Amino acid sequence: MTIRISGTGSALPKKILTNDDLSKIVETNDEWISSRTGIRERRIAGEGESVVTMGSEAARRALENAGANAGEMDLILVATCSGESYFPSTACQIQAEIHADHAVAFDISAACSGFLFALHTAQAYLSMGVYKKALVIGTETLSRVVDWTDRGTCVLFGDGAGACVVEASEIGLMNVVQHSDGSQGEVLISHASTFPTPSEQQGHPAVPLQMDGQAVFKFAVKTVPQCITEVLEQAGVHPEEIKYFVLHQANKRIIQSVAKRLKVEEEKFPVNLDRRGNTSAASIPILLDEMNRDGMLTRGDLLVLSGFGAGLTWAAALLTW
Numbered sequence: 433m434t435i436r437i438s439g440t441g442s443a444l445p446k447k448i449l450t451n452d453d454l455s456k457i458v459e460t461n462d463e464w465i466s467s468r469t470g471i472r473e474r475r476i477a478g479e480g481e482s483v484v485t486m487g488s489e490a491a492r493r494a495l496e497n498a499g500a501n502a503g504e505m506d507l508i509l510v511a512t513c514s515g516e517s518y519f520p521s522t523a524c525q526i527q528a529e530i531h532a533d534h535a536v537a538f539d540i541s542a543a544c545s546g547f548l549f550a551l552h553t554a555q556a557y558l559s560m561g562v563y564k565k566a567l568v569i570g571t572e573t574l575s576r577v578v579d580w581t582d583r584g585t586c587v588l589f590g591d592g593a594g595a596c597v598v599e600a601s602e603i604g605l606m607n608v609v610q611h612s613d614g615s616q617g618e619v620l621i622s623h624a625s626t627f628p629t630p631s632e633q634q635g636h637p638a639v640p641l642q643m644d645g646q647a648v649f650k651f652a653v654k655t656v657p658q659c660i661t662e663v664l665e666q667a668g669v670h671p672e673e674i675k676y677f678v679l680h681q682a683n684k685r686i687i688q689s690v691a692k693r694l695k696v697e698e699e700k701f702p703v704n705l706d707r708r709g710n711t712s713a714a715s716i717p718i719l720l721d722e723m724n725r726d727g728m729l730t731r732g733d734l735l736v737l738s739g740f741g742a743g744l745t746w747a748a749a750l751l752t753w
């Protein structure tokens with residue numbers, strides 16, 4: 433017994449921030465951002481838009497797409513690293529918002545790998561028969577965590593949410609590999625909090641997101657092909673059998689390098705980061721939803737999902753759509 437994705441949904445903020453808009457905030461330009469990352473614009477949450485409102489909207493759309501209702505959900509797992517409060521969890525706030533009254537709800541913190549960590553957790557519960565139906569959601573407002581004076585990071589991130597309804601099933605998620613390396617945690621770190629810390633109260637602001645971009649780049653281009661190869665070998669599936677490789681949307685050059693290392697044509701790696709930027713834990717479910725609604729997915733297709741990010745954490749999943 434495993435799980436299959438029976439519906440997808442996503443929700444994005446209204447405001448579009450283009451590379452030209454960013455050039456008015458920090459010393460940058462469209463040429464640098466688009467050639468180094470592939471990003472042309474991203475969505476930024478405004479007043480009244482949050483991880484809870486977007487996560488709830490994405491969940492409602494996924495439920496509608498699955499032909500399910502919130503009351504049927506046994507479990508809500510939310511992957512986020514930009515929740516508005518330490519507690520209650522974002523998952524509990526979404527549960528209340530969508531009236532999933534009998535669901536158990538909690539958050540999972542694994543940054544940009546969070547959606548895959550959450551999907552694997554859902555599989556563990558559902559395949560054991562503990563629960564039957566779950567919502568797995570990635571929702572982020574990294575724009576509220578980045579340093580808007582740091583051109584090396586603020587140009588990369590966008591806000592949004594994606595959600596999947598998953599159900600216990602005989603076919604679907606085949607296998608998942610997950611890895612963590614806390615010893616490299618300092619290369620991508622955020623101490624930002626919604627509350628003033630003792631040092632902030634003494635006049636020292638909390639440290640926002642900080643990243644050693646080149647270290648993260650090297651980590652990604654090495655570990656992502658490795659864990660995709662691992663997940664395929666475990667299942668005895670050849671890369672050529674995969675219809676799409678749905679990767680965390682961080683940088684077009686990372687995706688191109690992964691495709692090259694796997695010797696798979698780039699066309700099999702769908703991309704939306706040009707319009708969405710890096711939405712961390714939300715990037716994979718947003719892209720999956722866009723592919724689903726664009727009619728790119730047919731039941732029976734083999735897909736690989738793969739994410740990487742702060743922790744450090746990385747993961748890959750092989751599934752039958």
Ligand code: UT7
Pocket residue numbers: 459460461464465468469544583584585587643644645646648649652682683710712740741742
């Ligand atoms: O979800 C995981 C999150 N993180 C990632 O995936 C990030 C992975 N890393 C990357 O994507 C790339 O390392 C970046 C896009 C962040 C940076 O690209 P890079 O090719 O590694 O550039 P760099 O950091 O080596 O910077 C090159 C130059 C520097 O100037 P100097 O020292 O050569 O004069 C930077 O100061 O580019 C400068 N620079 C910029 N210039 C214009 C850095 N950011 C910008 C900017 N606009 N936004």
